[in-house]
Each structure stands twice: as C-alpha cells, then as structure tokens.
Amino acid sequence: MRTRLVVLSLLLTSGSFLFVRCSEKKKTTRPASVDTALAQALEPPVGIPEGTGTGSNDMSRTTGVKGWRYEKTKDKAGAPVFKASINGTNLLQFDYPYAGGSTATLTIRQGTGEPQVYIDVTKGQFNRSFQEGKARIQADANPPVTYTLSAAANGRANIIFIDGAGRLIRQLKTARSLQVQIQFAGQPTRSIEFSTSGLQWKR
Numbered sequence: 001m002r003t004r005l006v007v008l009s010l011l012l013t014s015g016s017f018l019f020v021r022c023s024e025k026k027k028t029t030r031p032a033s034v035d036t037a038l039a040q041a042l043e044p045p046v047g048i049p050e051g052t053g054t055g056s057n058d059m060s061r062t063t064g065v066k067g068w069r070y071e072k073t074k075d076k077a078g079a080p081v082f083k084a085s086i087n088g089t090n091l092l093q094f095d096y097p098y099a100g101g102s103t104a105t106l107t108i109r110q111g112t113g114e115p116q117v118y119i120d121v122t123k124g125q126f127n128r129s130f131q132e133g134k135a136r137i138q139a140d141a142n143p144p145v146t147y148t149l150s151a152a153a154n155g156r157a158n159i160i161f162i163d164g165a166g167r168l169i170r171q172l173k174t175a176r177s178l179q180v181q182i183q184f185a186g187q188p189t190r191s192i193e194f195s196t197s198g199l200q201w202k203r
Contacts, residue, residue: 068199081111084201088192094184098123104192106178108169110203117165118152119180119192125157127183135162135182139175139196149182157185172199 071083088104102123109116126149127133133149147168150161160182162168172178176197183189 067195067197070200075111077112079112081109082203083110084108084199086194086196089195090191090193092121092124092190092192094124094187098125104180106180106192106194106196108165108172108201115165115169115203116161117168118159118161119182120156120159123158124187125185126160127185133160133183135160135180137162137168137171137181138179139171140177142171144179144181169201172196173201 067086069085071085073081073083075081085105085107088106092102092104093099094102100123102121104119104121106119107117109118135147135149136144137147138144145167148163150163152159152161176195178194178196180192180194181189182192
C-alpha cells in the first residue's frame with residue numbers, strides 16, 4: 001500500500017513538472033511575424049527630410065498667384081531659368097483636324113540672355129510666314145501695338161515668339177488685360193484674351 005502511494009506521488013510530481021515546462025515554452029516562443037508586427041506598431045515611421053520631393057523647398061515646383069503660374073528651373077549649363085505663364089480666358093475653336101477647342105498660353109521666360117515672350121496653343125498651328133508675321137496686341141484700353149513674330153528654333157508650329165519682349169513685359173506689369181490678334185495657318189485671324197493683372201515679375 002505504501003509503495004503505491006509513493007509511486008502515485010512521484011507520478012503527480014512529474015506531471016506537474018512537465019506542465020510547468022510546457023507552459024514556459026508557450027510563453028517564450030512567439031512567431032517572428034507577431035514580433036515584427038508589434039515592433040512596427042510601437043516604433044514611429046521615419047520622417048522625410050524637409051526640402052525633398054514635393055516639399056516647400058523644391059524650386060521646380062509650380063505655384064499660382066492671381067492666375068499667373070511661376071516656375072524656376074535650370075538650363076543645360078545649370079543656370080537658373082525663370083518663367084511666368086498664364087492661360088487665355090477664351091477657348092479657340094479651329095476646323096478639322098484641330099477641332100475640339102484649343103487653349104493658348106502666354107509665357108515670359110528669362111534665362112542668362114534677353115527675356116522672351118511666347119504664345120503656344122494646345123491645338124492648331126501658327127501661320128508659317130514668320131518673317132512677315134505680325135500680331136496686334138492691346139493692353140487694357142490703350143491703342144493696339146503691332147509686334148513682329150519669330151519662329152521657334154526647334155521648328156514647332158504651335159508656338160510663336162513675340163519680338164520686342166522687353167517692351168511687352170513692361171506693359172504686362174501694369175495691364176489688367178491683354179488682347180492678341182494673331183493669324184493661324186489655314187484659319188481666319190483669331191483674338192486671344194488674357195487676364196494679366198497681378199503679374200509679379202521683377203527681372
């Protein structure tokens with residue numbers, strides 16, 4: 001009888017020991033994925049330094065001020081190039097194959113050389129007789145002024161440069177509106193209207 005009690009006691013003690021060991025293993029063994037998820041939840045994400053990407057110090061970012069969009073880029077030599085652009089307020093309508101409405105954009109560009117002013121359209125082509133090309137430009141209620149035109153050096157027909165850019169820029173700095181009458185290839189003379197008030201151009 002005493003022998004049975006001893007054996008039973010040993011069995012109970014061994015069972016308790018095994019149960020404790022198994023419980024400890026369950027507590028100390030955790031899947032790696034759970035540990036990783038917990039660490040990611042507790043540790044804050046790394047921040048992006050200011051001035052990178054689309055931050056406020058990215059100088060190629062385009063901003064808008066009273067209709068004008070300002071941009072600063074660099075030319076192939078690394079020199080700064082400044083631009084101010086504004087879209088026309090009226091949509092130009094052309095015949096096929098340029099039907100569907102065309103937006104004109106007036107741009108002032110200043111690099112290392114003389115300033116430039118040009119107009120480009122999303123659809124359509126300017127008259128190719130650039131040597132004789134002219135545009136009548138009226139600022140506000142002032143008398144219209146005739147400007148000669150020059151072609152783009154890369155041969156693009158949807159862009160035209162206005163000669164005498166310095167004079168036109170001086171007008172744009174104070175003008176509230178600008179009306180440009182210009183000839184397009186195979187089309188009657190068209191009038192492009194720009195709301196030019198608020199230009200900030202100190203060059």
